[in-house]
Amino acid sequence: MTGELEQMRRIKLFSQEHCRNILKMRKHYEHKIHATSKNKEDFLDYIEYEKGLLKTIRFRRSSLKIGEKMGDIEHKIMSRIKELYEMISQRYRDDTSLCLAYFKFCKVANYKNAAAVAISNMLKNHSHNAEIWQVAARWYAYDRKEISTALSLICKGLTMHKDSRLLYTEAIQLEIYNALDGNFQLKVNPEELTDSQKLCLEKLQTYIKEINNNINDCEYCIELLNYLVDYNFTTPVQNSLIEYLMINYSNRALTWNVLAQRDWKGQRNPMDTDHPIKSIETKLGKCISRYKDGLSKVLPEEKEQLWSYFINCLIDVRQEDNKIAVNLKTDSLREALEMAFNDGFLNEKHYIQWLDLVDDKDKIEILKRGIEQLPQSVEIWKVYLRTQILSDNKQGIDVVFKAGVKALQEKALPLWTGVIRYHLLASDDDTLEKLYKEGVRQPAEVSDSLKPEFIEWLAVAKGMRATREQYLLLANEKPYCKELHVTMSKLEATEIEFNFPSWDKVHELACAQFGEEDVDVWINRIQYYMDFKRGIVSKTELQQVYTDAQNSLPEMLFLTFKDKYYAMTSQWF
Structure with a gap:
């Protein structure tokens, strides 16, 4: 290593002192990896040190504009890292993560022969790990451009891992890559398929059959369907997946959602008898009909999820940058929201979004419906109270606030906060004080926030004497509130003339209650x-x-x- 370090010093990459430190660290690591008792971490620490040194050298070359002796310095460090990886890989052959790390290093460093050996060793020692087969196949396909070898490896891996989603997905991607001559962006006319594309379709159908037999999973089938939709020559395979979903999973919300989404995008499903549709009105109508059909067929426990998919789809449709059929989109969304409410499956988020579609006079009715169906919804109660505050309806504010506090209990803090802010602007001090005194008697989730806020307001509104009296009452009531003591201490600190006996009492109580x-x-x-x-x-x-x-x-x-x-x-x- 001496010559390498001398080169660093000579070209002024590092100072002599820095080079001595590098040599010292390397001696330390060499001693550890050659000691009688070795462990994996020693090798890894050495490797990380050398990688860090390499980054530092590259940074200093760039900043100092030094381009000399790269072969004598960087390449030697890369070789040292490679040797360390080889030593540790031989010693800990069963460690998959080490083997993968070595392979990735060889790939980045462009050590092609070493990478090939690493792949061979991994396949021999870790064939039980599906990820190894995927890594090997991708290397042969995309780095060495040996697609036939990659496909062969994937097929061999699948004989050992018949239920591996990872390998089936990789196999399908590689087959499409091969059929499109390495161009995933190629557009293909389904009526003019090449021989390789026809062969690809046959192989994909085989994969799908094996997937259905060995995995039998609705979500994975939909994942594959959504992947294949970008390659129009795979339409027959997409149809096979849809037919499988309809036979085995027609009672699942996921199935009907993916079919309806395809309808909106103008993609044809195998059960359709009409020609591909282009008009927005017709696509939207077909999409809605598909959701409605699904709602009559899914399992009861899947119905809420399908309603959510249905309404979210219509919300997305309405927000698309297309001025055509705006009224139709809005009317369709209103109708779906009304239907979901009548069916008892409208969720909190959709109630809130429904308000944007109606006039002010209808908002109260929708909020009442929401509270009736979801009495524990904090968001709906907040919006309900806000509408009353914005209209300055004192009676309505009081009614909604009291009903909301009763329904939400320990979750009612947003309502307390909202109504207090309203009364800060609209009411006298006595009304506000009465409200605070009610709030600090609420569960701890509410009172812990209101107690400090109460005495801060009291200090401004009625002075420190009243504040100290109220503080002592609140401080000795359970549940105790730490923030109350912190706030009172801050208030005492703002006084021109300190009241040390009162201030001492604050800290004494805090220590007694939380010490x-x-x-x-x-x-x-x-x-x-x-x-x-x-x-x-x-x-x-x-x-x-x-x-x-x-x-x-x-x-x-x-x-x-x-x-x-x-x-x-x-x-x-």
Whole structure:
């Protein structure tokens, strides 16, 4: 390695000191990989170090504009990495990830012969892993342009992995790649197929038959169907998949969704008797009819999913950049939403979207329907309350708010927040205070947010005396709220003349209520002493806080407190 490092120094790629450090690190790693007790991590660490060094060299060459001695430096490092990979691969032959990493390195480094050997070894030692067959096939097909070898490997792999989605997908892609002479973008007229395309169709039909026999999965069939749709010469294979889906999965929402999507895109299904359709009106009508047909045939537990597919499809259709048949698209969506509601399968998101399609006078009726069908929907209640607020309907606000809080319970915080914001602008302080006092009696999910907010408002509206009185009431009521103490401490800090007895009480309560599980309350108390009571508080008082924390906190948390405590107080006394 000395000559290599000398070259780096001579061309001013690295300083002499840097080169010494590189040599030191390499000696360290060489010692570890040649020691009596070796482990995989030592080799991997060495490899990662050399790869990092290689990146650094390339960066410095670029920034310093040094192009000399690349063969003497970079190539030697690449060779060293290759040798390390060979050593570790031989030692840990059963480790698939190592073999793949070595192969990928050889591929990137353009070590063609080494990559071929790596592929051969992987197929010999890891044939039980379907991914290895895929990696090998893709290398032969796309790197070496030996498509026949790739297809042969995939077929051999499938004899061992009859249920591998990975290999079937790769096989189909390779067959199409071969049939289109390596051009996936080639457009093919189905009436003018070449011999290779006809052969490809025969092979694809065989694959589909094997897939149906060995995998028998609706989602995978649809995945393949959606892949093949881009290659119009595969229409017979697509038809086979659709026929299989209709025979075996006509009770699934996925099947009817893919058929309806094809209808909208103008793609022909094998059960159709008409010619391909081009007009938007006809395609949309056929798509809707297909969804409706599916809704009468799917399993009861699949119906909600199909309604969701149906409405989402119409929403997407309506948003497409096509000005033709806008009214038809909107009317179709309204009708579908109404039907889904009547069937009892309209979800929260679709209720909200329905509101965009109707006049203001109809929105309330739709929201009432939504609440009736989905009484636990936070979003629908939020929109319902917002409509009342925007119309400044005080009676309506009160009715919707109370009903929503009763229905949502611990999930009602958005309603409390919305109605408080309304009353901040529209009502007097007494009304708002009464509302806050109701809110802080709610479940913890609500009260934990409203308690700090209440005393902040109270400090502005009625002053610190009223705030301190209310704080003490809230602080001693369960469930306790840590943020209440934090907020009250901040309010005390804003006073021109500090009320230390009151402020001390805040930290005492915080430590008493949360000191058994929370380091922060103790640290906040120490920080308060340091920032505001330096020269007032004694070392004995600080030591007492330390002792109280030690008696309250679990041992591991106390160690954290102890480190912070001494770091904060070491320069005080």
